Every structure is written in C-alpha cells, then in structure tokens.
Amino acid sequence: MRAVEIADYSHVADARREGNAIGKSLGYSEEDCGRIAIIATELATNLTKHAGGGEILVGSSLTSEGPCVEIIAIDKGPGMQLDACLADGFSTAGTRGTGLGASKRQATTFDAWSVPSLGTAIHVRICPGRTPYKAKQTIPWGAVVRPLASEQASGDAVAVRESRDRFVALAADGLGHGTFAADAANLAVDTFRQAHSFEAEDLAASIHAALRATRGAAIGIMTMDLPAHVSTFCGIGNIAGSLNSLGQSKKLTTLNGTAGLVARRIQGFQYPYARDTLLIMHSDGISNSWALEKYPGLAQAAPMLIASVLYRDFGKARDDASILVARLNQ
DSSP: OEEEEESSGGGHHHHHHHHHHHHHHTTOOHHHHHHHHHHHHHHHHHIIIIISOEEEEEEEOSSBSSOOEEEEEEEOSSOOOHHHHTSTTOOSSSSOSOHHHHHHHHOSEEEEEEETTTEEEEEEEEOGGGOOOOBSSSSOEEEEEEOOTTOSSOSEEEEEEEOSSEEEEEEEEESSSHHHHHHHHHHHHHHHHHOSOOOHHHHHHHHHHHGGGSSOEEEEEEEEETTTTEEEEEEESSOEEEEEETTEEEEOOOBSSBBTTBOSOOOOEEEEOOTTEEEEEEOTTBOSOOOGGGSTTGGGSOHHHHHHHHHHHHBOTTSOEEEEEEEEOO
C-alpha cells in the first residue's frame, strides 16, 4: 500500500491521485475511479478538519477474489461518535456533514473503529461496478504492507493459503530495502503459494532452499489445523507472531537465521488455540511492544482495522512495515 501523510488540506489531492492511480492500474472505469476519488477526498478532508491530520493508505486488496481497491484512514485525534458521524447532516466543523456518509454509500464495504482520545481507523473497500465483495478465504484476515517512504517496492510481503481443514499464513521480510529485498520476499510468497504441503516446517524448508540465490529474508509461517484447534509456527529470523484470545497474548517462538542464507535449525512449535483467536504476525517494521487490551473494542473489530491501528501506533517510518491479522472463527 502507498502511504500519504495528511498534515493539511493541501495533501488531500495527493490521496486522491494515489487512489485514482491504483484504480486505473486495475482497469477501473471512469465511474469507479470517480467513486475512489470521492472516498479518498472525503476521508482525507475528514482527517484535516476533525483529527488534526493523519495518514491515508491506498492499495489493491489482498483478500478479495477479484480486483478491489482498499483505502485506510488512520489518525490519533479525539475520536468520533461513529453512528452520528455516518448520518448525513451531522458535523462538528461547520460543514454539511455528508463526508463519512458519502464514503460509506460509495464503498463496497465500510468498517470503522474509534475511541475517545485513542483516535480513529476507517477501512473502505471499492470493488468495480458495484459488485459485492467476495473474499478468497473463509477465515477473515487483513494485512497492511507498506514500503519505506523512499522506495517504490516493499521488501515485506504476506500471503495466505487455505484448504478444507487448514489455514496457513506467511509473513516475509527481505533483507534490507528496495528492489532486491522485494525480490526475496516475493519469491518467498511464490514458493509458498506453489507448494503442495500445508505443513509449516515443509514450507519453511522449501522457501529456505528457493531463496539461496537472493539476499535472503526473515520468514514466519503459521499453519492452523482448524478441526483440532492446534497451530504450528515456524519462524526463521525477525518475524514476530502471537495468538490473542480473551485478553491474553501468547508470543510465538522463532529461531535465529535468514531464509536463503543461514538456518541452522528449521523447527515448528505447536500451540493450541481457542475459537475466535486472533493470529497476528508482523515484520520488525512494526514494534513488538503493542498490547491489544489498551484499545477498547479493537479485538472485536475487523482484522483490517486491528492491523491498521497497530501499524499506526507501532509502525517504523524508517523501515518497510507489514502486519497480518486473521480471526480464527472456526
């Protein structure tokens, strides 16, 4: 996703241009690009008028079966009364009060989280032709993947696979930044998607072998056995993982090394999990000092909102950043 800082009204056009560029790259019609423009403009304007600024993230959806555009608006402002703000005519800034309502009407999906003094996160998905959103997987998940500001390509990448009784997630962080880091992370994703196995250790070994011609990457792979409610995590390098349920967070064990370069031991560690557990995996572009219990209601929010808020508060400006959140609802 591309990040646009919204510090004042002059930056609203930047968000609109990014959204339009993504839409055109996906072959959207003029009408659909217009919907993207309306939403990007309204969300960015809302940040300047009500939150004192914030950030807009724009990118193509990783979770939709067809091409869809996603826009995220995040801020650390005073928060808002969501139900009231979504009603046309409500305004605290002397405007017509149609911004969020207009965004929701133009969107295919609309989710928001807001708490007084903790700010707001809004996630909007726009699919072409007003077709309904259809997810690739039955397990709800979302991810924010943002390159270093000076780079076009992200050295971080995520991917998900699913079978009848398995859900498998990958997070990869190519060594360094830029094109070569992106090559390593993308090759990890390609190897992960093409593999026949769903076992974490097998997948880690395959990726380690495939990345030998690259600069290497840190990887984390989580395989969830859905009927048994048992997970296996295999990590090489600095990918953080945790299972979060009922206010408790269980950190996952990863081993030292770099996939493609040095991995003295490839080993998976098993963890039982309860229904409605959150799996959170992220690169070291996200600080590991977060705690979900500090955000009222966030653990019950959509996975994309959880990823967006943790990225907002713990993402590092001087690094690629990626975070994946999945809700194990089976």
